Amino acid sequence: MNNLRTEAGVLDPGSQIVVIREDLAKEVGVQINTQYTLRMEGAKGSTSRTLGCAEDLNMRIGDVPFTIHAHVIRTAPFRLLLGRPFHHLLLCRLEDHPDRVDMSIRDPASPSRSIAVPSRARQARQGTQVVFVSALTCQVHPRNSTGNPRV
Numbered sequence: 001m002n003n004l005r006t007e008a009g010v011l012d013p014g015s016q017i018v019v020i021r022e023d024l025a026k027e028v029g030v031q032i033n034t035q036y037t038l039r040m041e042g043a044k045g046s047t048s049r050t051l052g053c054a055e056d057l058n059m060r061i062g063d064v065p066f067t068i069h070a071h072v073i074r075t076a077p078f079r080l081l082l083g084r085p086f087h088h089l090l091l092c093r094l095e096d097h098p099d100r101v102d103m104s105i106r107d108p109a110s111p112s113r114s115i116a117v118p119s120r121a122r123q124a125r126q127g128t129q130v131v132f133v134s135a136l137t138c139q140v141h142p143r144n145s146t147g148n149p150r151v
Helices: 022-027 084-089
Strands: 006-011 019-021 039-041 047-049 052-061 064-073 080-082 093-096 101-107 110-117 119-123 129-139
Touching: 019 022, 022 064, 064 084, 101 119
Parallel strands: 006 080, 019 064
Antiparallel strands: 006 129, 019 080, 039 047, 052 064, 052 129, 093 101, 101 110, 119 129
């Protein structure tokens, strides 16, 4: 992330948002828009509010760059959760196997270009399987005086 680190992201096509944990957001220097918060409902019915949104977060998988909004939360058992907006933007294709999940994405700038993305499984509680994308990086572009990201 921020051209300094690679972070494993948890794939969750059932989540309606992309989530970044606060400590990771701070590590990579993203600005958090605290005016844009959401009330989230957890799997067990609990609710909490996000801290804000890391808007126009520049990320890359391999040589495929993309920009996405990530909602910031204080604590979670993951540092980066890749929900529906990620899956939709990159036209993700997941193929389940007993011991792994194969994933491919399409380049938003050139949708005919598809690349395979390495992933790894991790056994979670009660036999569920969590899949991590291990090639995700984040690059932060500081905003210029007009508030637009520098390219």
